Amino acid sequence: MRLGRKGCWRIGRSIAKLWLALLLLAIPPFARADEPPRNDYTAVHITRAELLSVTGTGYSLPPQQIEDTTLPSAGWKPVSLPYTALRELVPTASSGMRAVTDWYRIDLSGQPRTTQQRVLYLPRWKTLGHIAVYGDGVLLYQSHGSPVHNGYNHLLLLPLNATANTLSPKSVLIRVDRLRNSGSGFSTVWVGDEHALAWRYQSRQMLQVQLPFMGSAAFLAVGAFAFAVWLGKRRESLYLLFFAISAVAFLRMLHYYVGGSYLPISDEWFEWVTVASLLWLIVLIHLFLQRLHQQPSAWLTRLALGLTLACNVATLPHVSTSIVSLYLFTPLLNLAVLPVAVLIFAVNLRKALRAQLPEGRLVAGWTVFAVVFTSYDGLLQNNLVSPESVYTSPYAVIGLFFVFSFIMFQRYTGAFAEVGRLNTELVLRLRAREAELEQSYQRLRVIENQQMLNAERRRLMQDMHDGLGSSLISAIRSVERGTMNEAEISSVLKSCMEDLKLVIDSMESVDADLLLLLATLRFRLAPRIEGAGVALRWEVQPVPVLAWLDPNSALHILRIVQECVANVLRHTRASTICFSTETTDDGVCVVIEDNGEGFAVEEALRRHGRGLRNQQQRAQAIGARVSWESGSAGTRFTLWLPLQRDADAMKAPDPV
Missing domain, CATH: 2.60.120.260 (Galactose-binding domain-like)
Structure with a gap:
């Protein structure tokens, strides 16, 4: 919220009417010299x-x-x-x-x-x-x-x-x-x-003493609030300057309110405070205006500070000859400071108006009244006007209080408005960004689903080509040559059906539950095992969840176990096959034991172990390990599965 030109002039006219009314009330009509009582x-x-x-x-x-x-x-x-x-x-x-x-x-x-x-x-x-x-x-x-x-x-x-x-x-x-x-x-x-x-x-007591004192005290109270705001926002130097101006203005006006034997300090130092506070008030107003219009004048700042420090030192009680000479010099000093103050205000107001700063017009209106009031008080202090009059400088300070409070209020509310605008803009930008992210997410989700679908299609095609397709091609060639009878053809077709069912089972969600996967495998293989006259013992115990178990890994596990069961039924002449699970420190073991004829593991891997090597390759592809222990009492096959799988666990190629 900014103060427009009309608003500035309206406030200026209101202040002028207020001061005029106060003066009319404070200054009674003068009697003529020849007027009788x-x-x-x-x-x-x-x-x-x-x-x-x-x-x-x-x-x-x-x-x-x-x-x-x-x-x-x-x-x-x-x-x-x-x-x-x-x-x-x-x-x-x-x-x-x-x-x-x-x-x-x-x-x-x-x-x-x-x-x-x-x-x-x-x-x-x-x-x-x-x-x-x-x-x-x-x-x-x-x-x-x-x-x-x-x-x-x-x-x-x-x-x-x-x-x-x-x-x-x-x-x-x-x-x-x-x-x-x-x-x-x-x-x-x-x-x-x-x-x-x-x-x-x-x-008259109200206009001459009480009202100026209340205005000065209110100025100081608001300045204390500005100082508290500055403690929370150290970068906002305007609040600190406002507090300093209010404190110095309060000190400057003290000699209008106090007197007698109630001073907490000596007369010499109290008089020096009134002189020094006037000079520092001008300097602080200059710094405030300079900070307001953001056009610093280094030469003017050096001039103001130099004159202020020189006058402060020259009027120190221990430097001046006596309190009487200092007091006699004070009215003349106030008149001498007036041209310097006018110069400082004129330069700052010119820059404020050039920068089209609305508050500059308001300060300009106050400056006119301040110069008039201060000049009048200088004449009154030097006994050049009627002593019946009231000092008007306190009212100039009250005007300064209202003007600067209005400026700080504008800045304070403007900061809140700016925060609200930024928050609204941030909400709009956030909503737009959320919409963009939602669109990107939808696009990525479509792409991801397509990629998953393509990957699953390639996996199924590869697996069907390597398993079901290979078996069917072998069966077709054997039928064409006439080397297979109907029973053998039926066996091959049943094997193909089991392969197809395993592929379908691998597509079902198992939620990383190995026991559910093994239960599905039991449902598929139990009829074949029992049809071969082999007893099935199921001693599977609960095992931890495998978070990495996905459809691709599930198919590898099913293929490994299927190959193991096929080898038992095809080569060992076993009468019993036992499924069990074990939990180790870093993994889960799936164990398949039979009581059939054993075999030489190393020799089988070296000469005729294509199926065994496929099991090893599939285990390596999912970060697992397989091992065989075979003897005259039977064979023990172990599939070790890790609880946590590394990112490099599937670097090995899929088995052919």
Whole structure:
């Protein structure tokens, strides 16, 4: 899913409307210098005061009580609120610690005094020092912490008559310490009932402190999630950069939320963190955009890193002269960094737009707001605009959070969409491949069946030619010569029928069961044996399954056993023939014994053993062995069959 041009502009317009609404809510309308205080029954908006500036040589603690008579009577001047004391643009070492105490006197004598609780609401005070508030000369409030991080961005809402049955004061004195080189800012003041001013305080507190803090914290939380994603996908550096940007942005915004004496580190190091985090935020955004548009700028990266490292080293607390000089230098540094940031963003956005990257337009819209907001804060920090305003840089960071979160969300969901697309494509390719394999399998199966059929046909033809065909040809020639009588012809034809039956039996499936094969042979040969007046003893025992026993091997076994039985009936004059089986470690033995006349095995093999040699050749063809033991008590024939047959077991040619 990609963000189109219309979507980018729509989101940009929505963000612009949001920022404008926030600014309108955060910045109240300014009162004219000559506008008198306004009364609305319960609250008074004070836009005029008297100011007295007393020069000193350092900070001093505010006294518990102060009277107007103890202050110099000369020097008071009327001022319009909000009021700013401009700072020197280039601070000098000689004047760096010259302090000025500004006294703001607010006359409330025109307001009715009451014992009901009245509060003072001060939207903003900005100084490098402290503030104290007096009511009729009694100290009501004083800021705490260091002069640098004194909670300047926090609003004041304090009771003027907190003690029971105490009348509201006739005048309020506000004491503000500042350095001459730092300047200061003081907003308008509201005095009235708490319920009338609480909503103003809470609304501005939300816009000035709480909402920016929640946005920065949310940015950090989402960044932590991105870091967890990066731990699982180390190659996706965008997630790591997003986490680094969120962490640095959180550090950069800390000085807007914290203050007083609650800092876990020293003022010097905290100020250095705020300066360094701004520089690293710019560098990380540059790296993020560079990774986004895939068009690196080596010179720009070296420039950004070089300036960042140089500024980080130059502003280290142990390198700079003091925290005061660093704080005085910080606003000027922020303004000086702005052109460099604009250059970095301009180069990256130009490349993003050239690469037609939709997210580049969104970042471009954010950059416009970020530059405007940062420039405005730079003016506010240097006391060049009204202190009544709200810092807008935190809202630029919130905008950065939304923009970058949207980009990461697009990338995250895009990755899931890409995975889904790849999975769908893989399923389609797998189905197509399965269809191809199925077609190939069917073709191979047809070819294999044809090859098996051809092989079986050749085997049957060869066997019938060597056995049945040879016997029939011999019988035909004998009949033609007239050398055979009817009984001999009948015997030859019966032998041919037995051969044909053996061939048919070899085609039956025996499922590698030798006993089933022998049982089939017994069914075929038993009538012939018994017809010759020979008793048949069947002592076959269960034997292991022979996995290699196929129709071709079965025919060889049948031929070997048939030849053995034929030799017994033809030559030995035996009265008994016994079939048995034995199991050895590596094979199975089929044993055929008779009690007829023995014969010399070696001499028979050498002179007249054509049938015996055929048995040997057939046994060799299936990886088996045959042996004879013959004597006056009879002959023992053994056919040894292996349990497992090697691939080279059938290298010998078929017998002729």
